[in-house]
Every structure is written in C-alpha cells, then in structure tokens.
Amino acid sequence: METRFVGIAELAEVPSVAVVVDVMRAFTVAAWAFARGAEKIVLAESLDDALALTARHPEWVALKDGPPAPGFALVNSPGLLRSADLGGRTVVQKTTAGTVGALAVKDASLVLCAGFVVAEATARLLRARGSGSVTFVVTGEDGRADEDLACAQYIAGRATGAGTDAAGFLRRAAASRAATELAEGVRLGVHPDDIALCLEVDRFPFAMVAALEDSLMVLRPYATP
Numbered sequence: 001m002e003t004r005f006v007g008i009a010e011l012a013e014v015p016s017v018a019v020v021v022d023v024m025r026a027f028t029v030a031a032w033a034f035a036r037g038a039e040k041i042v043l044a045e046s047l048d049d050a051l052a053l054t055a056r057h058p059e060w061v062a063l064k065d066g067p068p069a070p071g072f073a074l075v076n077s078p079g080l081l082r083s084a085d086l087g088g089r090t091v092v093q094k095t096t097a098g099t100v101g102a103l104a105v106k107d108a109s110l111v112l113c114a115g116f117v118v119a120e121a122t123a124r125l126l127r128a129r130g131s132g133s134v135t136f137v138v139t140g141e142d143g144r145a146d147e148d149l150a151c152a153q154y155i156a157g158r159a160t161g162a163g164t165d166a167a168g169f170l171r172r173a174a175a176s177r178a179a180t181e182l183a184e185g186v187r188l189g190v191h192p193d194d195i196a197l198c199l200e201v202d203r204f205p206f207a208m209v210a211a212l213e214d215s216l217m218v219l220r221p222y223a224t225p
C-alpha cells in the first residue's frame with residue numbers, strides 16, 4: 001500500500017482512497033455521535049448551510065465547533081456529547097478543520113473519516129479493500145497538526161500490517177498544539193475529558209465512511225468484518 005500525507009490545501013487532484021483525520025475533535029465527536037445513536041451525520045459546507053439544512057429538516061440537529069450558538073444544539077466536544085441521546089437522529093456537523101477536509105475529497109471513490117477512536121476499524125477496512133494507494137488528509141494546521149499526522153501514520157502502519165505500537169503516536173498527540181490549547185482553554189466549547197476521549201485508541205469498533213447522497217456529504221458508521 002502506497003501512502004501519502006497531505007494537508008487540505010495540498011490536495012492537487014482527487015484521490016482514489018482518502019482517510020481524513022481529525023483527532024481533536026471533529027471525528028472523535030462524530031464517532032461519539034454514532035455511539036449515542038445518531039443515524040447519520042451530514043457534513044455541512046458552512047454554518048449558514050448547517051442552519052439552512054436544519055430549517056428544512058427540523059428533526060435534524062446542528063453541531064458546530066467553538067462556543068454554543070443559536071440554532072446549534074450541540075458543540076464539537078466528545079465530553080459534552082457523550083451524554084446526549086441521539087437515537088435515530090441526523091446530525092449536521094460543521095467544524096473548522098475536519099468537515100472541511102472531508103468535503104475537500106468528496107469526489108474520491110472511498111472517503112473514511114478517522115481519529116484514534118476508530119483507528120483499527122479504519123485500518124481493517126483499508127486492508128480488506130486492498131487499496132493500492134491511500135491519501136491521508138491531515139486536517140489541522142495546514143497539514144502540520146501533529147495529533148492528526150500521528151494518528152494518520154498510526155493507521156497507515158496498522159493498515160500495512162506493520163505491528164505498530166500506539167504509545168509513541170499517542171504521546172505526540174497528547175503533546176500537540178491542539179491538546180495544549182484544549183487544556184489551556186484557548187479553544188471553546190470544551191469538556192475537561194475531551195483530550196483523554198480523543199486519545200482512546202479503538203474505543204469504537206466501526207469505521208466511518210462519507211459519501212455523497214443527493215449532493216450532501218453524509219457520514220455513516222461502517223461495521224468492518
């Protein structure tokens with residue numbers, strides 16, 4: 001398996017297989033939303049689009065990063081989301097990095113969204129598919145966010161069958177700028193457990209696949225065999 005690691009702005013062409021990584025916090029949050037019963041997550045292009053979607057579908061629930069805001073019942077925090085009852089709900093998610101990265105590769109033939117919490121399930125799906133070439137989209141900090149790069153490299157190692165140990169990758173993520181900013185209160189809409197929840201390797205058994213459905217980019221859990 002050939003792997004490359006790129007930032008969103010470096011995506012010159014449509015990849016065949018893309019793994020979009022956002023550890024802190026979009027795709028940790030997405031995984032928790034599915035664990036709390038969400039049926040699907042619509043990845044919104046903008047905050048206005050998210051509000052327009054929930055206006056058109058009042059039963060859907062909107063989620064954004066940063067502080068709580070009118071029209072957005074949920075924030076981008078696994079610690080806050082883990083007690084939400086989302087049974088059968090459709091979540092509309094808009095964040096600074098993760099959702100932007102997934103939308104940037106919406107024409108790829110396979111788009112997986114990932115963090116440490118779904119690492120092995122993601123790697124298993126890549127192994128099962130036998131993908132020749134995989135592009136890892138490192139969503140944070142113009143491709144330099146070390147929590148995302150470390151997670152991408154960890155998943156790549158597991159996907160290629162190298163018996164990768166998680167400890168060093170988790171140490172890098174724990175020392176990343178994002179983790180520091182979450183801990184110091186620079187980022188808003190934060191629960192004290194967010195960093196620990198973002199660093200739980202294989203917390204969930206499913207991968208997360210995003211695909212276009214009626215022109216919307218929709219993320220769903222995918223049970224890997």
Ligand SMILES: O=C(O)[C@H](CS(=O)(=O)O)OP(=O)(O)O
Nearest residue numbers: 025026065095096097098187
């Ligand atoms: O919510 C997050 O952690 C970030 C936004 S910010 O850096 O906290 O403002 O968004 P994400 O797209 O999940 O990286």
Ligand SMILES: [Mg+2]
Nearest residue numbers: 024025097140
């Ligand atoms: Mg992030």
